[in-house]
Amino acid sequence: MSQPFELPDFYMPYPARLNQHLEEARGHSKRWARDMGMLEGSGVWEEADLDAHDYPLMCAYTHPDCDGAELCLITDWYVWVFFFDDHFLEVFKRTGDLAGGRAYLDRLPRFMPMGGDLTMPEPANPVEAGLADLWVRTVPGMSADWRARFAESTRNLLNESLWELANINKGRVANPVEYIEMRRKVGGAPWSAGLVEHAVGAEVPERIAASRPMRVLRDAFSDAVHLRNDLFSYEREVRDEGELSNGVLVLEKFLGCTTQEAADAVNDLLTSRLHQFEHTTCTELGPLFVENAIDPLSAAGVLAYVKGLQDWQSGGHEWHLRSSRYMNKRATATRPLGMSSLVDLLGAKRLRNFTHVPRQKVGPSIVPELYVPFELRLSPHLDASRRNTVAWCTEMGILEAQPGVVGSAVWDEEKLVDYDLPLCAAGLHPDASLEELDLASCWLAWGTYGDDYFPVVFGRSGNLAAARVAVARFGEFMPIEGVPATLPASALERSLADLWARTTAPMPLADRRKLRKAIEDMCDGWLWELANELAHHIPDPVDYIEMRRLTFGSELTMSLCRLRHSKGIPEEVYASGPMVALANAMMDAGCLLNDIFSYQKEIEFEGEVHNCVLVVQNFFDCDYPAAVSIVNDLMASRVRQFEHIVEHELPLVCEDFGLDAEARRDLDGFVAELHDWLAAILNWHRGCFRYDEKTLRRHKAPPRWRLGGPTGLGTSAAVVTAGRG
Numbered sequence: 001m002s003q004p005f006e007l008p009d010f011y012m013p014y015p016a017r018l019n020q021h022l023e024e025a026r027g028h029s030k031r032w033a034r035d036m037g038m039l040e041g042s043g044v045w046e047e048a049d050l051d052a053h054d055y056p057l058m059c060a061y062t063h064p065d066c067d068g069a070e071l072c073l074i075t076d077w078y079v080w081v082f083f084f085d086d087h088f089l090e091v092f093k094r095t096g097d098l099a100g101g102r103a104y105l106d107r108l109p110r111f112m113p114m115g116g117d118l119t120m121p122e123p124a125n126p127v128e129a130g131l132a133d134l135w136v137r138t139v140p141g142m143s144a145d146w147r148a149r150f151a152e153s154t155r156n157l158l159n160e161s162l163w164e165l166a167n168i169n170k171g172r173v174a175n176p177v178e179y180i181e182m183r184r185k186v187g188g189a190p191w192s193a194g195l196v197e198h199a200v201g202a203e204v205p206e207r208i209a210a211s212r213p214m215r216v217l218r219d220a221f222s223d224a225v226h227l228r229n230d231l232f233s234y235e236r237e238v239r240d241e242g243e244l245s246n247g248v249l250v251l252e253k254f255l256g257c258t259t260q261e262a263a264d265a266v267n268d269l270l271t272s273r274l275h276q277f278e279h280t281t282c283t284e285l286g287p288l289f290v291e292n293a294i295d296p297l298s299a300a301g302v303l304a305y306v307k308g309l310q311d312w313q314s315g316g317h318e319w320h321l322r323s324s325r326y327m328n329k330r331a332t333a334t335r336p337l338g339m340s341s342l343v344d345l346l347g348a349k350r351l352r353n354f355t356h357v358p359r360q361k362v363g364p365s366i367v368p369e370l371y372v373p374f375e376l377r378l379s380p381h382l383d384a385s386r387r388n389t390v391a392w393c394t395e396m397g398i399l400e401a402q403p404g405v406v407g408s409a410v411w412d413e414e415k416l417v418d419y420d421l422p423l424c425a426a427g428l429h430p431d432a433s434l435e436e437l438d439l440a441s442c443w444l445a446w447g448t449y450g451d452d453y454f455p456v457v458f459g460r461s462g463n464l465a466a467a468r469v470a471v472a473r474f475g476e477f478m479p480i481e482g483v484p485a486t487l488p489a490s491a492l493e494r495s496l497a498d499l500w501a502r503t504t505a506p507m508p509l510a511d512r513r514k515l516r517k518a519i520e521d522m523c524d525g526w527l528w529e530l531a532n533e534l535a536h537h538i539p540d541p542v543d544y545i546e547m548r549r550l551t552f553g554s555e556l557t558m559s560l561c562r563l564r565h566s567k568g569i570p571e572e573v574y575a576s577g578p579m580v581a582l583a584n585a586m587m588d589a590g591c592l593l594n595d596i597f598s599y600q601k602e603i604e605f606e607g608e609v610h611n612c613v614l615v616v617q618n619f620f621d622c623d624y625p626a627a628v629s630i631v632n633d634l635m636a637s638r639v640r641q642f643e644h645i646v647e648h649e650l651p652l653v654c655e656d657f658g659l660d661a662e663a664r665r666d667l668d669g670f671v672a673e674l675h676d677w678l679a680a681i682l683n684w685h686r687g688c689f690r691y692d693e694k695t696l697r698r699h700k701a702p703p704r705w706r707l708g709g710p711t712g713l714g715t716s717a718a719v720v721t722a723g724r725g
Contacts, residue, residue: 427680
């Protein structure tokens with residue numbers, strides 16, 4: 001059978017180096033695998049298989065600088081993880097034994113104890129024996145934080161094999177966003193990143209381990225590793241094993257294109273993720289170290305970790321070119337420099353992300369038929385809440401210029417009425433009382449005003465530092481206990497303090513912390529957008545989707561929904577894979593819907609770069625209608641994924657956690673509120689006056705500014721209309 005596609009020219013700027021202790025690791029790993037029962041008699045590998053795969057070579061390439069003992073330990077981990085992958089395939093995937101696979105995986109966390117007592121049960125198979133041996137050899141000397149992070153990534157690596165198995169049983173191919181998220185867990189590269197910390201002898205400090213820059217570095221590294229593996233392993237996985245979890249297959253099905261075109265698109269995404277890794281390293285690590293007072297020694301350790309990830313990238317590529325496990329025969333042959341390689345060497349793809357010309361005329365936004373199969377319900381208190389929201393915004397000072405801030409007259413009453421945020425709130429909370437609806441409407445007004453205010457005030461001046469100070473001050477008006485100790489200095493602070501007090505008064509402390517985090521995440525998203533705007537940087541597609549959930553305020557509005565059902569549903573249920581995927585799918589659907597409606601407003605009138613239609617245009621180098629079609633298909637696929645999870649995965653969650661009838665009713669209520677959430681967002685986009693061209697041109701008319709001074713009767717002379725031209 002012919003090869004399914006020609007491997008593309010890869011972007012690989014880091015040279016591969018080989019560890020001098022390779023032969024020591026080869027001898028050790030073979031003895032270890034035999035001692036653990038992974039070779040003859042396992043039914044999975046023979047010695048010849050282990051020799052052909054040559055995992056010591058992979059580890060010698062991916063960890064070129066560690067000593068012999070460390071290389072042997074790292075190699076044993078990879079022998080174990082690849083044996084697990086093949087063992088799970090033979091025993092459970094090929095047979096479709098979902099129940100057996102679940103029972104098998106449920107035992108493995110018992111071989112990763114967190115405390116000082118490393119006592120474990122008696123291993124029942126080579127996977128358990130290998131994990132038990134490796135854990136006691138690895139965790140001494142590592143912090144509790146590292147143990148917890150590494151154990152979590154190991155559990156993800158093991159447990160999400162059930163997701164792959166369930167998809168195989170149903171013949172289901174994931175959508176691209178779902179695939180990237182799940183592949184990080186199934187593919188194991190975040191797990192590899194944890195081993196890099198061990199190999200270089202430098203842990204990421206706990207206080208920055210969960211920060212955006214460190215998360216992006218880990219995720220960009222992981223995505224590049226996985227996408228590269230998908231290209232090399234397509235023939236074995238898809239043709240031989242019947243695997244459906246492969247990025248080339250995912251794009252082939254989603255885009256309806258040829259296998260070669262899908263492979264080229266996967267390679268472009270791989271390149272984009274490597275560019276994201278480099279961009280984050282160069283632009284975000286320095287400020288992160290300063291903001292968190294990271295000492296020079298710890299900073300050097302983080303940079304050693306970053307270099308370790310780069311070594312893994314180049315070494316992993318070199319191993320894929322040599323291992324018998326993969327499709328690589330023609331890849332190792334000498335061939336002329338391809339056009340895609342030439343483009344990358346010249347930096348054209350990278351530069352394209354920084355060369356967007358803002359405020360181009362794009363015409364009215366194209367809004368296709370959108371897949372939102374949920375019934376709209378509206379609160380009967382809508383009209384009253386409209387009046388109350390205008391009164392509240394006026395009282396808070398949102399509808400006027402801020403003292404001493406040039407260009408801060410962002411909203412006026414006409415715009416606020418046009419935006420009709422209570423219309424959105426009335427759909428999000430159709431059963432709310434008038435007081436509850438007013439509160440929801442005011443939260444939407446605060447978030448939308450802040451989203452408009454930051455690019456106008458801080459973007460115009462290019463003052464990212466001032467924007468960071470503004471966001472840092474928000475925390476002072478969201479005390480977990482007590483009242484704010486600082487007096488508000490702006491409408492944003494004054495209104496936030498008011499909303500926080502009205503919202504959190506009846507909340508327990510844990511719920512207040514969740515709400516505060518959702519608000520802080522949204523505001524951090526505004527800073528991320530502002531930094532990209534100042535650099536004229538169109539985001540990488542994956543980074544865009546994941547940050548868009550924050551900038552759209554999805555976490556905030558869904559957090560308010562979730563708190564209404566927090567009592568009946570255990571917190572671990574919300575943290576489960578299906579529940580996280582459920583919320584993310586719906587968030588993405590709402591964000592993509594907004595991007596379709598807001599394209600002209602953001603691209604033509606505001607000079608924005610944060611719109612998925614533009615991101616798709618830039619990535620695929622396609623025209624506007626084609627990009628809209630792709631984004632619409634992606635939105636529909638996320639809604640269908642939501643429906644799939646509700647129908648097929650949530651019943652299993654209920655069984656796994658033993659939810660009683662009350663908790664199941666609360667879970668059904670939460671799902672119904674997510675239906676309301678998306679239906680309300682669609683209705684608001686259709687019913688408000690914020691995105692249509694006629695309104696955009698009316699809002700662009702010269703503003704009326706009021707000079708500082710007297711107010712009230714007889715002071716109209718203080719109002720000045722800007723001249724035209």
